[in-house]
Amino acid sequence: MFDLFKRKAADAPPDARPWSERLKSGLSLSRDRLAGTLSGVFSRRKLDEEALDELEAALLMADVGVAATAHLLDDLKMRYRRAGPDASPRSVLRDALIALVEQLEAPLVVSASRPFVIMLAGVNGAGKTTSIGKLAKWLQQQHLSVLLAAGDTFRAAAREQLAVWGERNNIAVIRQESGDPAAVMFDALGAARARNIDVVLADTAGRLATQGQLMEELAKIKRVIAKARAGAPDEVLLVLDANTGQNAVAQVKAFDAAVGLTGLILTKLDGTAKGGVVAAIAEQHAIPLKFIGVGEGIDDLRPFAAAEFVEALLPDD
Ligand SMILES: Nc1nc2c(ncn2[C@@H]2O[C@H](COP(=O)(O)OP(=O)(O)O)[C@@H](O)[C@H]2O)c(=O)[nH]1
Ligand SMILES: [Mg+2]
Structure with missing residues (x-):
């Protein structure tokens, strides 16, 4: 509902922080929760069965959903095998996530049609x-x-x-x-x-x-x-x-x-x-x-x- 308070929020002075910082702080609740559920995986520094189980639970809790979680776990195992045992779980997870969501990246282009x-x-x-x-x-x-x-x-x-x-x-x-x-x-x-x-x-x-x-x-x-x-x-x-x-x-x-x-x-x-x-x-x-x-x-x-x-x-x- 529109009210005076909302008007104030929207008219507040612009946030001067760089966008990446604001995005991080916007997602901080999500990231903190992931930090809690992923700390075991990251600290173990190895994608063994236990780590994969923890990862699965963390992804499900982060709203990734059953289908995408299954896809990500398969992809992670493959990437981890390819990268070798020294690969950090975080960087393998990051790469798998980026590969999945990258297909949604397509900026809005205003063509020549008018209006x-x-x-x-x-x-x-x-x-x-x-x-x-x-x-x-x-x-x-x-x-x-x-x-x-x-x-x-x-x-x-x-x-x-x-x-x-x-x-x-x-x-x-x-x-x-x-x-x-x-x-x-x-x-x-x-x-x-x-x-x-x-x-x-x-x-x-x-x-x-x-x-x-x-x-x-x-x-x-x-x-x-x-x-x-x-x-x-x-x-x-x-x-x-x-x-x-x-x-x-x-x-x-x-x-x-x-x-x-x-x-x-x-x-x-x-x-x-x-x-x-x-x-x-x-x-x-x-x-x-x-x-x-x-x-x-x-x-x-x-x-x-x-x-x-x-x-x-x-x-x-
Ligand atoms: N925190 C936050 N609030 C938002 C965002 N976008 C919209 N809102 C708030 O969500 C409420 C509903 O937004 P509104 O634009 O009226 O939704 P509509 O019914 O789809 O037109 C309003 O109180 C907005 O200020 C956002 O990105 N972040
Ligand atoms: Mg509306």
């Missing part, structure tokens, strides 16, 4: 509107002009929240007092054309009366956008709350089946989230992870970089 349309979907509270606010800033830093479309017409508060992000970014928000999100999208693309805007960010509802209705509405929004500009939307991004654990994988599958996803944004990696869900997604339903969010501030969103992420997640040797 370039990015539609965001996701369940209520996942962080869609907040991610749009951060993404607007990121795109402006790439010298692209941005317009926001308030397609979550289900809740008045959602429109207002998007308007505040528009103010923060000093950009226009197209909204309607009532009515149909598809009509908002049509308006927004028209306005973007008239004003020579590069990118339209389309917010959508996260919950309607039923899940079926939500998916139908999203599909309809997508069709209307395509009518307003052939080939659009250029990106359909699913916003996921990293705290939802293995349920995130189920959400990726369901939204992909309903609207055809081109990418993901994983938010709230700064709290109690366990981070390992990235590996679960890579193993079970790999869709490019375009951005990760590590806070509520306007600068708390960055492209996903596999090696950087794994380094931040793993405790030191």
Whole structure:
């Protein structure tokens, strides 16, 4: 819910630390927990059966999931054999994790199509509107002009929240007092054309009366956008709350089946989230992870970089 406190959090002065530091501190809970469960493995300095058992438990606890954990253990054994008995378990684990999640690394590229349309979907509270606010800033830093479309017409508060992000970014928000999100999208693309805007960010509802209705509405929004500009939307991004654990994988599958996803944004990696869900997604339903969010501030969103992420997640040797 939008309230004054949230406004303060987002308007707080930018965090001056380097991104790698902020990512590390965002993932610190996860890393500390892994440090506890991995200390035996790392200190033994050998990947024997006991170490592999401990590792398995640690990965499962870190939200990596059954399928990706099995894959990682197989891959680890192979890598360890190849690297020889002097290899450090941490570096072998790091390499295996990077190899798995690397396939999700595919930065967002804004092609020459105008207006370039990015539609965001996701369940209520996942962080869609907040991610749009951060993404607007990121795109402006790439010298692209941005317009926001308030397609979550289900809740008045959602429109207002998007308007505040528009103010923060000093950009226009197209909204309607009532009515149909598809009509908002049509308006927004028209306005973007008239004003020579590069990118339209389309917010959508996260919950309607039923899940079926939500998916139908999203599909309809997508069709209307395509009518307003052939080939659009250029990106359909699913916003996921990293705290939802293995349920995130189920959400990726369901939204992909309903609207055809081109990418993901994983938010709230700064709290109690366990981070390992990235590996679960890579193993079970790999869709490019375009951005990760590590806070509520306007600068708390960055492209996903596999090696950087794994380094931040793993405790030191
Ligand atoms: N800690 C943290 N909070 C976030 C992040 N992204 C969003 N939030 C918060 O999560 C709540 C729901 O976000 P919102 O954008 O309204 O979700 P929506 O319903 O999907 O549009 C808000 O209180 C946000 O401030 C993040 O990366 N980290
Ligand atoms: Mg919202």
